[in-house]
Amino acid sequence: MNKNVDKTIPVLEMQNVDKHFGGVHAIDNFSVQIKHGQIHGLIGPNGAGKTTIFNNITGIYVPEMGKIIFNGQDITGTPPHKVAQLGIGRTFQNIRLFANLPVLDNVIIAANKDATYGFMDAIFKTPKYKEREAALEEKAMGLLKVVGLADKTKELAGSLPYGHQRKLEIARAMALDPDLLLLDEPAAGMNTEESLDLVNFVREIRDTFDITILMIEHHMDVVSSLCDYCTVLNFGKTIAVGTPAEVKADPEVIKAYLGGTV
Numbered sequence: 001m002n003k004n005v006d007k008t009i010p011v012l013e014m015q016n017v018d019k020h021f022g023g024v025h026a027i028d029n030f031s032v033q034i035k036h037g038q039i040h041g042l043i044g045p046n047g048a049g050k051t052t053i054f055n056n057i058t059g060i061y062v063p064e065m066g067k068i069i070f071n072g073q074d075i076t077g078t079p080p081h082k083v084a085q086l087g088i089g090r091t092f093q094n095i096r097l098f099a100n101l102p103v104l105d106n107v108i109i110a111a112n113k114d115a116t117y118g119f120m121d122a123i124f125k126t127p128k129y130k131e132r133e134a135a136l137e138e139k140a141m142g143l144l145k146v147v148g149l150a151d152k153t154k155e156l157a158g159s160l161p162y163g164h165q166r167k168l169e170i171a172r173a174m175a176l177d178p179d180l181l182l183l184d185e186p187a188a189g190m191n192t193e194e195s196l197d198l199v200n201f202v203r204e205i206r207d208t209f210d211i212t213i214l215m216i217e218h219h220m221d222v223v224s225s226l227c228d229y230c231t232v233l234n235f236g237k238t239i240a241v242g243t244p245a246e247v248k249a250d251p252e253v254i255k256a257y258l259g260g261t262v
Contacts, residue, residue, distance in 0.1 A: 005071050007036040011180050011212040012057070017066035019052055026052040027063070028236040034180075039206055039213045041223045041244070044233035045256065050216045051093060052236075054182050057214075058090055059083045071179060089173035090182035093216070095165050099158030103149055103168055106157050107140035110175035143171040146208060147201070163194045167201065174209065181205070183215035187222045199225045220248065232256075 005011075012034045019027040027049045034040045042050050055061045057068055062077040069075070075083060098106050144150045147167040152160065157168060166186055173181060186202065187195045199222055206213055217223050223230060224244040232240040232247050234256040240247045247253050 005036075005179060009072050010034055010069070011036050011038075011071060012214065013067075013069040014053070014057075015067045015069070017053075017056060017063045017068065019049075019056055019061055019063045025236045027056065030066070030233075030236070030238060032231055032238075032241075034212060034214060036212055037206070037210065038228045039202070039215065039226055041227035041230040042214060042216045042233065043218070043220075043223060043230055043247075044239075047235075048233040049236040050233060051184060053233075054090060054184055054214075054216065057083070057182065058088060084176050087177065087179040088182065089176040089178035089180070091166075091169045091173055091184055091186065093184045093188060095169055097157040097165060097169060097172070100156060102154050103144065103157055103160070104137070104140055104153040106168060107143055107171050107175050108136050110172040111136045111139050140171075140175065143174050144168075146174075146205070147171045162189055163197070166190075166198070170201075170205065174205070179211060181211055181213045183213060183217075185216050185218060187217060187219045190219075192221075195219055195222050196225075198222065202226055220244075224248070 010033045012032070014030055014032050017027055017030045018025070030049070030053060042053065044050055052061065056063050059078045059080040059082070067074055067076050070086060070088060073086070075086065078086070098109065141150065141153070144153060147170060149164060149168060149171065152164065157165065160168060170183070170186070183202070187198050190198060202213065203226060205211070215227070227244055229242065230244055230247045231238055232250070232253050239252045239256060240250040
């Protein structure tokens, strides 16, 4: 986490971003500003372009047009590993854990960007290596305590219940010390009780680590309870921006997303 960031400027700004695949505009002239400490929801029907926006932010895709600015720095087209190093962590719609590795190792691997020892230190298990590995394990344990998985360290990640896997994936993203956390449908597959627990958990993550969160979510109860602002997409275009209450009352949103009539 970058302690020297100017918190008066947007953490993330996307300016007229355009991404198409063949003749299909996955993102059409998309713009957004997200201030420090906000939880901003990105909502819309399937195929609206939400995950494509995440993939452009994290460098998996390069937009044909527009700019992506993170903490005042233009990161348009920056490779994914450098985006992570700059301070953007993410989760995925389909959970991507090292299923056959223990819970603790999943987080330590993500924290290894902080490793300062060399190859020979690792081979010969030098004092420098042992000291840094101990520090990485301590950091990983701290994150697992925050997400409530400190008693699961030796269990295989793939054996955890679904909700715990979601929390582990977030812990792993937090091991990157991000200023911005991208959550791709964190409540997917959860029941009402699990969704409520997730709302409290995400809010606690935001407050504990003083970070900014951009999240894709289909559960409107989660969005309404958690997000400060929302951007609603349909066919790659922004159709509404505002508080959850404002966008839920927008006629275009009701028509395109909520499935009702005005």
